[in-house]
Amino acid sequence: MTPVLDARLGAVLNLIRAEVHADIGSDHAHLPIRLVQAGRVRRCLVVEVNPGPLRHARENVALAGLSDRIEVREGNGLSPLRPGEVGSASLTGMGANTILSILEAGEERLPPALVVQPNDSPRILREWARGSGFQLTHEALAPGFWTYPVLRFEAHPGPDPAYEGLPLEAALRYGPHLLASRHPLLLGQVQQDIARLTPLAAPARPAQAELETASSALACLLKSSR
Template identity: 65%
Template structure:
């Protein structure tokens, strides 16, 4: 069986995963677990899907690939079908950041020591969640697509996250500390677009005022780099 192709965002997710046991939460058709197992990036994968249609297709895809011993397809909401301590890492992709944060909040002791997250909007909610829940940011990517897709790898660790050291907090949380240090063209374009969008509407006391200040601070960091 020819393995399914992944788009650029899921290819980026794939390359940030390496574990003995991994779970893909909201797996849809199990494309990512199939590639992870066949590529040797994980020994075993749990593919979790809530909706019956995609769940049935995921099971068929795994059976056709003859990987039922290595990929366990389970029906459930978020991390509910996972046992505490079962995983080395997990991925949650293709959802809004607020939705992903809700899934993480409900997971409790089922959360693994490493997470790879790909929200479809600003990952500010996820960076804030990580800092509040003792996860450090280890890698960030920004991928072109219908919009710029962020991909984050988080790992459980104690103490302040060194990724944010010596950076303005608001700018780093909004745009990504590791991305700000690298200053890719896609990030610069996003920051400049935010400044152009916010400048006409920003006024003291409005949310846009703080957002504009963060964007200007981010641009200054990128220029200094």
């Protein structure tokens, strides 16, 4: 069995490399299977709390012939992991608030590297990382039902250099690496935000601040293109 990953999970896979990795809320275990098959991890732990997906994950791991390298555990969030057991973990296909609650609840079990793919704005995850000793080392955008952000955080002390020289609000909202690289999907997203917010903006309205953030992001993208 060789699962075919969509663009979203393919972008996640490309940001993972570790001896031992944990996929939290894995569902069908397609990502862990491909991580092992591609040689990006030596071993993988699959964590799933729901009975149906838990059963599917175990079945798929067995079909792939990887039961000796992928262990499926029942449990919620990071709780089934032992402190220091894994070098990295992934949390994908969830809302940013759900991911944040898992990270906060499992603080003592956090590995030194995290790859997250929220289904909505990752701003609160960037803010969490800045206040929790993690730096944002890589970002990607993947096309799909909507544009999916994928972020990799690594534990490092001190200020995050990714934000240097960028307007902070724009970098937190849209991503410092995406702004610096002038990601083509980001340019379209920022332009859409400006078109949506312009008729709503007025002094003291929330849309006004959002429009100013989007406009400063656009200025960064256009500046970097010259």
